[in-house]
Amino acid sequence: MPSNQQILLDNRPSGEAVAGNFKLVSSDTPALADGQVLVRHHFMSLDPYMRGRMNDAKSYAQPQALGQVMGGGTAGEVVESKNPKFAAGDKVVGMGGWQEYSVVDANQPGALRKVDTTHVPLSHYLGAVGMPGVTAWYGLVKIIEPKAGQTVVVSAATGAVGSAFGALAKARGCRAVGIAGGPDKCKYAVDELGFDVCIDYKEHKDAASLSKALKQACPDGIDGYFENVGGMILDAVLSRMNAFGRIALCGMIAGYDGQPLPMSYPQLILTNRLKIQGFIVSEHMEVWPEALKELGAMVGAGKLKPRETIAQGLAAAPEAFLGLLKGKNFGKQLVKLV
Amino acid sequence: MPSNQQILLDNRPSGEAVAGNFKLVSSDTPALADGQVLVRHHFMSLDPYMRGRMNDAKSYAQPQALGQVMGGGTAGEVVESKNPKFAAGDKVVGMGGWQEYSVVDANQPGALRKVDTTHVPLSHYLGAVGMPGVTAWYGLVKIIEPKAGQTVVVSAATGAVGSAFGALAKARGCRAVGIAGGPDKCKYAVDELGFDVCIDYKEHKDAASLSKALKQACPDGIDGYFENVGGMILDAVLSRMNAFGRIALCGMIAGYDGQPLPMSYPQLILTNRLKIQGFIVSEHMEVWPEALKELGAMVGAGKLKPRETIAQGLAAAPEAFLGLLKGKNFGKQLVKLV
Structure with a gap:
């Protein structure tokens, strides 16, 4: 099993979030159980809502748990599958979090979604078409x-x-x-x-x-x-x-x-x-198919040209995220892992 | 034609509204033109929204014009009519304002509404059933x-x-x-x-x-x-x-x-x-019939027992209104004129 670099929430911000709130660790990816899929993340999404989850406050989402991998959207490729619906090489989008690999129970509805990268680059599935x-x-x-x-x-x-x-x-x-x-x-x-x-x-x-x-x-x-x-x-x-x-x-x-x-x-x-x-x-998953169809068509036709700011490598994620909160990014903020 | 006591907005409040913002005057009611109705007001409604209209600020309603009779809801009785839809003795609700009588162009839609006082006292048409x-x-x-x-x-x-x-x-x-x-x-x-x-x-x-x-x-x-x-x-x-x-x-x-x-x-x-x-x-006149039907039935059946605070005589209106803004009233604030 490949070694997996991960970023955990180590402690909560008091006031402004800082790099010291995060911690980079490494672990082995576990062996797959039936129904599971191993995904290698090519891109990680950084989004403003993550800042809210770093607080231990009542909000719509459960707070990000301390000592756990930071949650977040990911786009990548299946490298191993024990699920008949997915095969190695499939391009997929999920909520793999701030790490290089994730093991996904792909039978859970909405956990992993195959995407077509013929007309829309993979990264856009975390942004304009995501x-x-x-x-x-x-x-x-x-x-x-x-x-x-x-x-x-x-x-x-x-x-x-x-x-x-x-x-x-x-x-x-x-x-x-x-x-x-x-x-x-x-x-x-x-x-x-x-x-x-x-x-x-x-x-x-x-x-x-x-x-x-x-x-x-x-x-x-x-x-x-x-x-x-x-x-x-x-x-x-x-x-x-x-x-x-x-x-x-x-x-x-x-x-x-x-x-x-x-x-x-x-x-x-x-x-x-x-x-x-x-x-x-x-909370409105019922609109996603209609919305994604329109957005995909707009991107495919060049009517929506989303700009991206791409940080390189997992270790760059905290600084990129803190920059996003200050508006330093220009367009969709991503981290490229592969 | 009867003499008509009226209260005008004399000047606008700077900060808190005061009695000196209002002015009591007297005039003769004009002769009726065709289509018009002369209404003697039995009750005047005092409502919080009137305070907003006393300011000269952009709001949903036109500001109350200076030197004009304060606007507001009234319930009363037709004393003279040159309109075939109304006859002397009809109980009516309208927007007659802070005065004893009003001359209403009763052909204007919504200007005057006949009400049935068999089960619902006239004053309630300015409150629970209004x-x-x-x-x-x-x-x-x-x-x-x-x-x-x-x-x-x-x-x-x-x-x-x-x-x-x-x-x-x-x-x-x-x-x-x-x-x-x-x-x-x-x-x-x-x-x-x-x-x-x-x-x-x-x-x-x-x-x-x-x-x-x-x-x-x-x-x-x-x-x-x-x-x-x-x-x-x-x-x-x-x-x-x-x-x-x-x-x-x-x-x-x-x-x-x-x-x-x-x-x-x-x-x-x-x-x-x-x-x-x-x-x-x-702005939602379309719901009034349905709403008034339910409210009238509730009042008629004793399921809604609205309380009223009644000031006596037109001259008492300004103090009663200022009291309303401070929560001194208990239930619907009215002025009784007859």
């Missing part, structure tokens, strides 16, 4: 429900979720406005991702200033908003929402370190008769 | 959509909206928990309105303390919340919401004087996958 893409799809299609001509806004616009959101919104005839950090990301959002405008939030010191920029970028107001960030950005967007606007609340990365993150004027929900809905895409 | 009752109905039935056995909570529980909410929730097999100010109101909520428990928010100095009381009152958590108040109470309820809970946001009376009223932990919307929806009942 969980982040479906997240964007669900928020846009099921919560925001935009009509053609309406204006929709997304924060973290060049991230894995945001870039899919932009493409999906344009395909529905919406005005798509992004919010991102820095001129490079904003230029990329417009030139490559198809956003109509992208606002650099780093140019704005407070919600009032960002609100002014949003007014210019959204002359007809905002009908739908997909929130990944929270805090000052949410305050600014709330001030520009149209009556009967919808907000899909998917992430509040600005508050993951435990700092207070109040919504300054919840009265706006009332005066503008808004709907704000939190969701987690893994 | 706008406040339908408000409770819409929030409960259309936004919270409770299942039997679920726990629903309402703030301002003994008010016109809250008392109807409690009765409607019990009729649907819910656990109904009220929040109100003071032991008398809480006792009344349980003994007369049928709430399972009522929490006195005045016993709690902060959201953490109120949250503890809610935990006791709602051992299975909170599935639905109807918000009339905002601020500390909303923070406390948010901390006890179950996954997939629904919050109908109807009023935030705690912020009507313009003070900041932040929501401290909007992250809870995400972690508990909540839906928060603001609404205004006048």
Whole structure:
């Protein structure tokens, strides 16, 4: 059995997450039991939600257990199978976690999914044609429900979720406005991702200033908003929402370190008769086939060109993850293992 | 033509509303044109939303115009009619405003509605069987959509909206928990309105303390919340919401004087996958017939016994209204004019 490098959660962050919260260890992969599959991970996904799981707080997910391999999405290749549905060489996507190999009970529904890499590169199944893409799809299609001509806004616009959101919104005839950090990301959002405008939030010191920029970028107001960030950005967007606007609340990365993150004027929900809905895409598995079909077709046709930031080797994962939390990545953050 | 006492909005509040914002004047009622009806108001409704309209701020409603009669619901009797659909002696409900008489263009849809006072006293058409009752109905039935056995909570529980909410929730097999100010109101909520428990928010100095009381009152958590108040109470309820809970946001009376009223932990919307929806009942006229039918039947059958606080005479309206904003009323606040 091959030796398997793994990254465990060693201790929980107090405030900001740091590299010392993680620990790199090595173990042998166990022998396979009937029904199991050994997967070699080619790519590991790093996602903002993982920061939430590092806290020992009541949340939608169980906290990441201490001393255990960090959980997370993986894309790789079957190297050995004791399951008739999988054969060595199959390209698969699963939740293998921060390690080089995983042993998967492949009879568990949803544990392992074969993917076709003819038109879509394997890594994209962790991004645009995977969980982040479906997240964007669900928020846009099921919560925001935009009509053609309406204006929709997304924060973290060049991230894995945001870039899919932009493409999906344009395909529905919406005005798509992004919010991102820095001129490079904003230029990329417009030139490559198809956003109509992208606002650099780093140019704005407070919600009032960002609100002014949003007014210019959204002359007809905002009908739908997909929130990944929270805090000052949410305050600014709330001030520009149209009556009967919808907000899909998917992430509040600005508050993951435990700092207070109040919504300054919840009265706006009332005066503008808004709907704000939190969701987690893994609770809506029924939409995945439809969403993945659309996303796969968009990527295959070149209508969605997701950008990736790729860290090399398992040991690079903690720093890459901490960078992601600070917005240092550009597009989908991955770790390449093979 | 009879002389008509009226109360105008004379100037806008800066901060707290005061009696000096209003002005009592007298004028003659004009002669009727074809299609018009002269209504003598027996009861005037005082409602928290009126405070919002006194500000010159962007909101769902046009601000109350300065120098004009304060708007508001009225119940009364037709004294003269040049409209074939109405005759002298008809009991009617409309939006006559803070004055003794109103001249109504009765052909305008929804401007004037005949009501039957055989089983339901006229004044209740401004409360349980009127706008406040339908408000409770819409929030409960259309936004919270409770299942039997679920726990629903309402703030301002003994008010016109809250008392109807409690009765409607019990009729649907819910656990109904009220929040109100003071032991008398809480006792009344349980003994007369049928709430399972009522929490006195005045016993709690902060959201953490109120949250503890809610935990006791709602051992299975909170599935639905109807918000009339905002601020500390909303923070406390948010901390006890179950996954997939629904919050109908109807009023935030705690912020009507313009003070900041932040929501401290909007992250809870995400972690508990909540839906928060603001609404205004006048934008959902399609539900009024169904709602009024249920509410009228409940009042007629004695299953909803709405309490009223009645101020005497038009001149008493400003003080009664200011008292309402401070929770001095007990049940529906009315002004009796005849």
